[in-house]
Amino acid sequence: xxxxxxxxxxxxxxxxxxxxxxxxxxxxxxxxxxxxxxxxxxxxxxxxxxxxxxxxxxxxxxxxxxxxxxxxxxxxxxxxxxxxxxxxxxxxxxxxxxxxxxxxxxxxxxxxxxxxxxxxxxxxxxxxxxxxxxxxxxxxxxxxxxxxxxxxxxxxxxxxxxxxxxxxxxxxxxxxxxxxxxxxxxxxxxxxxxxxxxxxxxxxxxxxxxxxxxxxxxxxxxxxxxxxxxxxxxxxxxxxxxxxxxxxxxxxxxxxxxxxxxxxxxxxxxxxxxxxxxxxxxxxxxxxxxxxxxxxxxxxxxxxxxxxxxxxxxxxxxx
Amino acid sequence: xxxxxxxxxxxxxxxxxxxxxxxxxxxxxxxxxxxxxxxxxxxxxxxxxxxxxxxxxxxxxxxxxxxxxxxxxxxxxxxxxxxxxxxxxxxxxxxxxxxxxxxxxxxxxxxxxxxxxxxxxxxxxxxxxxxxxxxxxxxxxxxxxxxxxxxxxxxxxxxxxxxxxxxxxxxxxxx
Numbered sequence: 001x002x003x004x005x006x007x008x009x010x011x012x013x014x015x016x017x018x019x020x021x022x023x024x025x026x027x028x029x030x031x032x033x034x035x036x037x038x039x040x041x042x043x044x045x046x047x048x049x050x051x052x053x054x055x056x057x058x059x060x061x062x063x064x065x066x067x068x069x070x071x072x073x074x075x076x077x078x079x080x081x082x083x084x085x086x087x088x089x090x091x092x093x094x095x096x097x098x099x100x101x102x103x104x105x106x107x108x109x110x111x112x113x114x115x116x117x118x119x120x121x122x123x124x125x126x127x128x129x130x131x132x133x134x135x136x137x138x139x140x141x142x143x144x145x146x147x148x149x150x151x152x153x154x155x156x157x158x159x160x161x162x163x164x165x166x167x168x169x170x171x172x173x174x175x176x177x178x179x180x181x182x183x184x185x186x187x188x189x190x191x192x193x194x195x196x197x198x199x200x201x202x203x204x205x206x207x208x209x210x211x212x213x214x215x216x217x218x219x220x221x222x223x224x225x226x227x228x229x230x231x232x233x234x235x236x237x238x239x240x241x242x243x244x245x246x247x248x249x250x251x252x253x254x255x256x257x258x259x260x261x262x263x264x265x266x267x268x269x270x271x272x273x274x275x276x277x278x279x280x281x282x283x284x285x286x287x288x289x290x291x292x293x294x295x296x297x298x299x300x301x302x303x304x305x306x307x308x309x310x311x312x313x314x315x316x317x318x319x
Numbered sequence: 320x321x322x323x324x325x326x327x328x329x330x331x332x333x334x335x336x337x338x339x340x341x342x343x344x345x346x347x348x349x350x351x352x353x354x355x356x357x358x359x360x361x362x363x364x365x366x367x368x369x370x371x372x373x374x375x376x377x378x379x380x381x382x383x384x385x386x387x388x389x390x391x392x393x394x395x396x397x398x399x400x401x402x403x404x405x406x407x408x409x410x411x412x413x414x415x416x417x418x419x420x421x422x423x424x425x426x427x428x429x430x431x432x433x434x435x436x437x438x439x440x441x442x443x444x445x446x447x448x449x450x451x452x453x454x455x456x457x458x459x460x461x462x463x464x465x466x467x468x469x470x471x472x473x474x475x476x477x478x479x480x481x482x483x484x485x486x487x488x489x490x491x492x493x494x
Contacts, residue, residue: 231445232410239444246444250409 094180095142097121103142108133114185122183130171130186131196137173137182138201145182147174148198151208153188153216157242166190169218171198188218197222215240225264232256348486355399355425356478357387362398362422364415367405369432369464376467386474395421400477404464406434408445412453419454427481429473430456433463 094100100121104111108129114122125133137145149172156162165187173182186195197220199206209220210229217238220226228235232252237244263273270282334340361383363373377383377391392398395418407415419428430436430450436459438448450456457480460473 235409244444246442247448248444249448252409253413255413 092178094175094178100143100180100182103140104133104137107136114183117183120181120183122185125184125186127186127188127195130184131198131201133184134171134173134198134201143180143182144175144177145173145180147176148172148202148204148208149174149181151205151212153212153218153240155216155240155242167193167216167218169195169212193217194219194221196220199223214238217241225260227260349482351486352482352484356481359386359388359400359427359474359477359481360390360392360398361388361429362392362395362401362418363404364401364418365404366407366411367432367434367464369404369435369462372462372464372467373402373404373431373470376470381467381471383471383474386471386478388474395419396423398422399425400427400429402429402431402470403435403450404431406439407447407450407453409447410445412447415450416453427457427477428454429458429460429477431460431462431470431473432465433461436461439463 097120101113101123104123108125110126110129111133112124114124116122123133134145137143152170152172154168154170156164156166156168167188167190169186169188171184171186173184174180188195195218197205197209199209199220200222206224207229209218209223210226212218213220213223213226214228214230215238227233231239232250233256234252234254235250237248239246266273266279272280272282274280333344335342335344361377363370365371365373375381377388383389388400395401399422401419401422403415419426428450433439434446435450436456438446440463447453458473458477460469462469465473
């Protein structure tokens with residue numbers, strides 16, 4: 001972050017290193033995009049729009065300085081300064097953990113904070129509230145949790161001084177807009193290792209839940225195709241459980257053709273899978289003159305013509 | 320590494336002076352073994368870092384083709400020796416077994432490295448503890464991964480083994 005005078009490139013039109021260096025230092029000390037307006041106004045104004053649209057997570061102090069006009073004596077911007085101006089954009093900061101927790105606690109009284117939490121906000125949630133909690137966090141305008149990073153399951157069997165349920169499933173969630181990260185931990189009893197699926201809320205959860213079922217043995221109710229993901233389909237047991245004998249040998253013979261996965265994908269795309277294994281294309285693809293590469297639209301389709309003219313074809317209809 | 324000298328081939332080939340030294344006499348078995356040992360086409364079953372070393376072995380610096388193992392075939396039906404270079408998991412075991420069964424007789428197996436030979440040095444729920452649980456192995460190569468010199472040494476050892484093979488000891492196809 002420190003700016004050294006020798007890093008300023010030699011510029012024939014720059015009279016002395018002093019003014020140039022002062023501006024470059026101001027841009028690199030992260031005072032926001034405003035200070036770099038001397039180099040390129042378009043670079044400086046674009047992040048301002050972004051921060052204003054990101055909601056209340058930001059102090060509005062930066063907006064005042066944005067209008068400073070470029071001085072007439074400033075030399076033309078060098079490549080290095082342009083890079084600095086572009087990198088001066090600071091992503092919006094996440095709201096504080098306490099604020100986020102208060103937001104959630106207001107809606108979900110049963111949700112607790114994990115006392116073992118060290119870094120990010122970790123919520124303890126009962127299984128029946130899980131889907132509602134994740135849906136709320138996803139739709140809330142301040143949290144905007146829109147990404148599922150991972151689902152991991154924990155076996156506390158050999159954990160010292162552990163008195164809670166044997167398993168826990170942890171959902172790692174993130175907001176792409178504010179970089180807020182929230183963990184949701186759900187405790188699962190060994191006798192009833194069931195959780196509701198969230199694969200309809202986040203499609204990536206499909207495989208993550210399959211992995212948690214495969215390795216630890218958590219059943220996700222409502223999952224479209226809950227089968228083993230990593231291990232062979234003839235594998236017996238759940239190998240990441242602490243009581244699985246790791247030197248146990250498995251006898252596996254027939255490979256999985258994974259046709260069921262293909263059938264699911266075909267049905268998602270509108271195909272009809274027949275009993276004899278045949279596949280019927282949807283109507284938009286089986287019509288005469290339909291071109292599968294364009295999602296079933298024929299050559300004389302006006303939307304394709306307009307696309308050829310440079311206009312944007314309407315989305316949708318593509319496999 | 321103790322280098323074990325390769326025994327000379329049991330060569331009974333000699334020129335017959337009474338026929339003008341233009342005719343060579345031999346037994347059939349050494350002749351067949353001579354042909355087999357000097358044209359071992361390998362099939363690389365490479366799953367891990369050992370396969371990288373095998374690539375170095377067949378490349379120009381080490382040049383495995385000096386020993387007759389010239390053509391790396393990626394179809395088991397065209398290969399004489401399968402080189403298992405890397406970890407074999409339980410999930411992959413049926414695949415390896417099937418590839419081995421697709422090879423035509425006579426066929427040999429080289430197990431390269433710690434993983435293929437013994438399952439590696441970790442206790443793992445998913446790794447086969449040695450591929451000789453699944454298929455018969457002729458030569459084990461030590462190392463993690465073995466250097467290209469070790470690969471060449473393994474191939475020379477296999478050639479020495481082929482030299483002393485006898486046709487009547489070979490098992491029937493599919494047995």
